[in-house]
């Protein structure tokens with residue numbers, strides 16, 4: 001299996017090289033050169049598999065000859081061993097035809113663990129084989145950071161540096177990152193938004209000499225391995241609800257567009273998915289696009305669902321590339337225009353094509369709070385603000401006879417203030433995080449400049465080497 005860049009001007013790489021390099025050298029994102037497909041019988045055979053084996057079966061199509069399915073089985077078994085639910089990704093019916101799939105049973109209580117725990121294993125495996133070390137630089141709006149730190153902490157072959165937007169995550173989210181003591185972990189509180197953090201990470205990758213000198217790698221969903229490891233839970237839910245003989249729809253609270261892109265990839269591989277519904281908060285660039293072909297950047301505004309306070313959804317580029325018929329030149333032109341003008345000029349036929357599958361609903365904070373409250377009153381289900389947005393989108397677009405699965409992406413205990421305001425209940429943190437507020441924090445505040453981040457990365461790499 002080989003991978004190509006959405007901008008057409010970077011080397012074609014194998015899975016392991018894509019894993020280690022993260023972003024393509026031309027600024028584009030890697031995608032499989034050809035999409036693997038599963039037959040009806042292949043899907044049916046997966047129904048009987050425990051989740052880690054299902055994940056290994058799907059990932060094996062993406063790793064190709066770099067990592068075989070048996071090795072992946074071992075790595076996935078280790079990755080999911082620490083999850084606190086026997087089903088790993090339990091599915092619950094909350095309303096007629098509306099299901100919730102919980103993706104937050106990993107160590108950091110958000111869906112990021114689903115892929116990040118696998119990535120930790122993959123990095124360890126590939127770096128040991130090659131006897132190499134990499135420096136992971138990641139941007140987070142709240143959840144990717146702690147999941148990456150948890151997956152990489154204490155690993156000799158990895159240094160991890162995480163940029164979070166200062167004051168814009170929940171306190172639980174910040175403490176989950178900043179109270180980790182292992183010396184290979186560095187936290188930077190950036191004076192800016194998540195988009196600033198993500199841009200800074202990309203600018204470090206664009207400086208090829210710096211990237212090579214520091215052996216940079218990525219754990220954000222710009223890294224294809226993240227998306228690949230997010231595909232299996234869509235397959236798991238769909239098979240549980242009657243696929244491949246029956247269609248299923250998904251509603252996904254969306255920010256960087258990585259999670260829903262994984263569902264799109266599952267469909268590309270033959271999973272019968274009818275609809276993909278984007279849920280947004282007030283940072284509603286994606287729903288404005290879907291509803292009116294308006295992809296114009298407005299300032300990022302803080303919301304009750306801080307992990308989705310994003311305006312530049314990196315993975316949209318992968319969908320755009322596909323909808324343009326894999327025309328990398330057109331994709332590069334549109335993406336460059338977007339970054340210079342703040343407006344993405346999506347051809348009308350591409351927009352119409354996107355709308356045949358995707359739909360979008362945006363909720364403001366008052367609507368999000370009302371959704372959490374009513375859902376709790378009606379069904380007893382406690383959804384965190386992100387998941388609540390997905391559930392609202394799922395209800396809005398559900399079609400008769402087609403099960404709708406809303407992805408629950410975070411545990412409510414990560415957002416206690418919103419939960420208390422909506423339900424009067426303060427959800428407890430699980431035992432392993434019960435003393436989170438007594439742990440000492442370690443982080444440095446830095447301006448949102450490339451120079452400041454480069455200095456911090458150099459310092460972290462030097463101190464780890466010494």
Ligand SMILES: Cc1ncc(COP(=O)(O)O)c(C=O)c1O
Nearest residue numbers: 143254255256257258259307409
């Ligand atoms: C809890 C939660 N829900 C939803 C999202 C949005 O997911 P994506 O960025 O993959 O669209 C995020 C952040 O990525 C998140 O942390």
Ligand SMILES: N[C@@H](CCOP(=O)(O)O)C(=O)O
Nearest residue numbers: 140141142143144220221307
């Ligand atoms: N919501 C994310 C933002 C980064 O998303 P990613 O999937 O690209 O890592 C977060 O919580 O950090």
